[in-house]
Amino acid sequence: MIAAGAVVALLAALAVVKTFEQRLPAWAVRIGLAVFVIGPLAGLAWAMWALWQRALEPVDLVLLVVFSVITGLGTSFGYHRLLTHRSFQTTRWITVAALAAGAMAVPSRPIDWAARHLEHHAHADQDGDPHSPVDGLVHAHVGWLFSVTPAKRDRYCRRLMRDPVVMLVDRTAVLWLALGLVVPALIDGWRGLLWGGIVRIAVHNHSMFAVNSICHAFGSQPFETGDESRNNRLIAIMAFGEGWHNNHHAFPSMADHGMGSKPDATGMLIRGLERVGLVWDVRRPSPAAIARHRRQREHRPPKIGVIADSQPEGAD
Ligand SMILES: [Zn+2]
Ligand SMILES: [Zn+2]
Numbered sequence: 001m002i003a004a005g006a007v008v009a010l011l012a013a014l015a016v017v018k019t020f021e022q023r024l025p026a027w028a029v030r031i032g033l034a035v036f037v038i039g040p041l042a043g044l045a046w047a048m049w050a051l052w053q054r055a056l057e058p059v060d061l062v063l064l065v066v067f068s069v070i071t072g073l074g075t076s077f078g079y080h081r082l083l084t085h086r087s088f089q090t091t092r093w094i095t096v097a098a099l100a101a102g103a104m105a106v107p108s109r110p111i112d113w114a115a116r117h118l119e120h121h122a123h124a125d126q127d128g129d130p131h132s133p134v135d136g137l138v139h140a141h142v143g144w145l146f147s148v149t150p151a152k153r154d155r156y157c158r159r160l161m162r163d164p165v166v167m168l169v170d171r172t173a174v175l176w177l178a179l180g181l182v183v184p185a186l187i188d189g190w191r192g193l194l195w196g197g198i199v200r201i202a203v204h205n206h207s208m209f210a211v212n213s214i215c216h217a218f219g220s221q222p223f224e225t226g227d228e229s230r231n232n233r234l235i236a237i238m239a240f241g242e243g244w245h246n247n248h249h250a251f252p253s254m255a256d257h258g259m260g261s262k263p264d265a266t267g268m269l270i271r272g273l274e275r276v277g278l279v280w281d282v283r284r285p286s287p288a289a290i291a292r293h294r295r296q297r298e299h300r301p302p303k304i305g306v307i308a309d310s311q312p313e314g315a316d
Helices: 003-025 026-052 060-086 092-105 110-122 138-139 143-147 163-170 171-218 233-238 245-250 263-277 286-293
Strands: none
Touching: 026 143, 026 171, 060 092, 060 110, 060 171, 060 263, 092 110, 092 171, 110 163, 138 143, 138 163, 138 171, 163 171, 171 233, 171 245
16 A cells, blocks of 8 residues: 555656646645655665665666666766767667656656756856756755746757657656656566665666756866866766766767766767767867866865865866
């Protein structure tokens, strides 16, 4: 009963999150978002307790790892580098698969995600940035979700809205999200749902939220970008290379955020697929552009009063 109630509540919240922008009053949206944010965290706490009770079978660990990798790369490879920044070209089938995997991971349709992310790049750490830690670290991490401003699809994503492949996944995003919960549940019941679905969503979402919060507050800044973006090795490992965020702000359309020398799982996948001909037109900055953007001085004081660099320059 508890399991069924939790699943129904989570799915209801997800449906609210997916459709809120035009149709629901703000209080309903906030309740839906609260369930979505708190639900996976409660699942994580439950999973910890369950682990303590030895209720973790090897199959659950496999579900957690496999679904984390597939859906995590769906966000970084599909939503971010392919869809939003056009860092490379690939086949239609890989596009559909990558965006569907991304929809399994995050409570956002692909075009909404791209629009909000492009808005972030356009106003990074200035007025208009939807999630800057200049407005508070908690706001940047999760609070901004509750501001309930519709994604500016028309302003930032007209090109994407004309693409039938992208629109197909955009319209069916909630189904993919549900599938990411149903499949592990079918494989190992409640435990499968807990580890392959709920815990996986909690870990992944907060890793990606950390790119918005931690990676604009703690870490190194090898490039001059005019914002607070930083490289953070821990977040890079947890978020499939997305933590090399200062590199990314310096060269937004660059495919390999690790720039060949830092661990970047998404960059490795792109290079591997390029080698076998499934990815092409991979965008890389020229050595001259890299030299031009490189920060001259070792350090710049952070704009955020209470937050200091946690890593010395070059630590990455
Ligand atoms: Zn950023
Ligand atoms: Zn980006």
